[in-house]
Amino acid sequence: MIRVFSAMMIDSLRYLRSRFLFWIVLAMSAIAAAALFGTYSFTPTGMKILWFDPIENPMLAEDGVGREIFVSYIFNAYFLKFWLGWGAMILALISTASLIPDYISDGSVELTLSKPVRRPVLFLFKFISGLLFVLLQLSIGVGFAYIIIGIRFDQWMHGALLAIPLLTLQFVYLYAISALIAVLTRSTIASLLGTILIWFVISMVQFVSNTTLLQYEMQAATAQQNQAKIVELEAQIAEESRDPKPFERANLSSWTTTMEAAQKSADSIYPWVKTTARIELFVPKTGDLQKFISSKTKAPVTNEFAGLFMDFSSEEFRPANVDEETMRDANEAETIARKKVRKVGIVESITTSMLIVCLLLFLAIWRFTRRDY
């Protein structure tokens, strides 16, 4: 069995090596890493991009608080999500889409079906061998970025290495779909297009569920924020055992209004949160894996990152009728909400996703073992 396994893996490596795309993706990973982490540096007063004049920004200075945040954001949002999670993932699907259809094509499949190896084993090994592509690409790509970041900025993001197994897992979710369509249709094009289409649908489901949850969390955070302010002020007044001053009274009533409105809004969104979460239970949750990596690499959420460059509560960004405090509160509520959304029950997410993957693989194996070739 080990003999068969290693033979099939080696065969697969030879297959990949013979594919032009394999090398393209590898080169692109290297270029992406070099571009994202090699083109700028931090100076004592700010940041310097290529040969352009340095940007003065104490937060991004060598010893600024925002420096690590900056790098980790670039890593997560661009390198992981954009390139590895989408770009490289699609290229990996393209490169491996033909693996199973080629294998089960006329004249080729007979050669191994006639060997003393059971069909489910043949299929599973073939499936696993299809994962080698991403595993290699991710190991090299992520490893390269990890090292560049470590050496250039002395920032060793160990959490980033999680991307290797987790994005491979994301590929497992997608490749299971590809494998099933491949066995059913024996067509590379059908399995590739079908997989991308289903991936799109899955992403939509996750996007809707995410957005709904974010809205809910934002309202909840606003409600909580105002409640906290009310509690604090009331406590202060009680401690000083006095009546609230008129402006305090006005504040209290305004906070209460905001709190109640936010709470009401949160309550009305809540059923949708439940519904979308329930729907999400039935799809492989590709996005959760990236969220998990983001939180493990302590990546900032979008507005935290933007906060490095601008102050939202400054007059520049704030509409005329909104005061500074409201603006700051809103920004804070959003940050809290975004962080909450990013917190996923990873074990549950992977378990439910893998159940679906197992079902897909089971169907594929069932078809493969019963088919006449």
Place this chain on the structure above:
Amino acid sequence: MESTIDIQGVEKIYRGKTHALRGVDLRIAPGEVFGLLGPNGAGKSTLVKILMTVIRPTKCAGTMLGQPIGSKSTLARVGYLPEHHKFPGYLKGAQVLDFFGAMSGVPRAQRKRKAAELLELVDMSAWANTRIGKYSKGMRQRVGLAQALMNNPQLVVLDEPTDGVDPVGRRDIRNILLRLKDEGRTVFLNSHLLSELEMVCDRVAIMVKGKVTRQGTIDELTEDTRRYIITLHQPSDLAESGRLVGQALSIEGVQTEDTTGSITIPLSDPAKIQGAIDRLRAGGQTIRSIQPSRASLEDLFMSAVAAEGDATPGASKPHKGGER
């Protein structure tokens, strides 16, 4: 001795309702070269694929190497060359042998040695490190044959092994088959080309439209087609002479052939033929030659195909991929 292959009543109805096999019985003894002969679409490949577990029979009873048909572990002792096989183009000749050897369970240490030996056998050593994608059809066939021998099989099953191979290659393959036989292996060969089988096979079966119509040694099969052909020198009234010969021997079925001036007598006993000679000579004919003869495998094949006629339309409609 126990048969290497012993199957009874094998049937296969493909989805799409092609009744490809209609109850096939075969028995192949250890150490023999057995040829399965039949026109395209007869069901030869279907039968072989059932033996190799590539397709599932609708009905099948019997054994191969003592194990029930469909048992996977038996296949470790069988070598198989499929029809129209496609090896991955990115593999080199030696890698193909190594890969399929591993799939058959041959340990790594043996594989290297065996691969070199077999490439030598099929005269492909010079191409060991060239990608299969660059091979000609005949070269692929040679490597395919080598691949089938990687696991030192007791039984070698070859589906149209000389398909696309030039005459020199055909002769080489025939020699390899004879060598396999000398080594005591059983060979089950499958072809729509007659001449090949005649030269190497100990026994043949003729399959037409999903049924084995005849089975035996070539001698056995052609036994009752023995006859004598008497050729006359400048015969006068050949047809009449033929009739007279039939009368003299009191048999039916004497045939005459005007263009060659010959009379065919369906008898195998030389003693009886003397009467025909006497009769012809008495009639003033000059005999140029007397030849004992029997039907060739080809005649037999043709008559088997003709006998089946078009009784079962559909059984031979071509399927995707087609036959070459």
